[in-house]
Amino acid sequence: MRSIEDSRFYIIVFSKNYASSSWCLDELVKIMECQKMTERTAFPVFFDVEPTEVRHQSGAVGEAFAKHVRGSWSSVLPLDCLCSIVESCCNKSSASLNGSIVDLENDDNVGRWRNAMKEAAGLAGMELKNTFNGLMRMMLRNEVALMPRYSYRR
Numbered sequence: 001m002r003s004i005e006d007s008r009f010y011i012i013v014f015s016k017n018y019a020s021s022s023w024c025l026d027e028l029v030k031i032m033e034c035q036k037m038t039e040r041t042a043f044p045v046f047f048d049v050e051p052t053e054v055r056h057q058s059g060a061v062g063e064a065f066a067k068h069v070r071g072s073w074s075s076v077l078p079l080d081c082l083c084s085i086v087e088s089c090c091n092k093s094s095a096s097l098n099g100s101i102v103d104l105e106n107d108d109n110v111g112r113w114r115n116a117m118k119e120a121a122g123l124a125g126m127e128l129k130n131t132f133n134g135l136m137r138m139m140l141r142n143e144v145a146l147m148p149r150y151s152y153r154r
Helices: 002-006 022-037 051-056 059-074 079-090 108-121 133-145
Strands: 009-014 041-047 126-128
Touching: 002 022, 009 022, 009 108, 022 041, 022 108, 041 051, 041 108, 051 059, 051 108, 059 108
Parallel strands: 009 041, 041 126
Antiparallel strands: none
């Protein structure tokens, strides 16, 4: 995290599996905190993913995020156990619960991750779709060369 604090510019490359990594999400939270508190710029790159998928955690990004979130709750109680607890306490069938037993937004990490993804996806950035890795490197290199044109604050 020290290297994030020492950086002047952040390039965040979002992919379909980005949200499956708690490490990436923790670093994103730190980047967005530093970007807000200091004169630093974050530049998102959406690599084969739509900015709206990142902003709303939908589509492939949402699936990756959901797997990560389910994993954190399944270590506490299995889903079928939660269903039977809710059924007995609330007089609701597990079919009516539709998988939304617990408000996952109450989990501190999940809420911070969601907010950081929304904020980052709202920044001006670059979309790369159906590109080869070599082309992506070339486009990023050209974009970074133009960075002095970008202001440090949005």
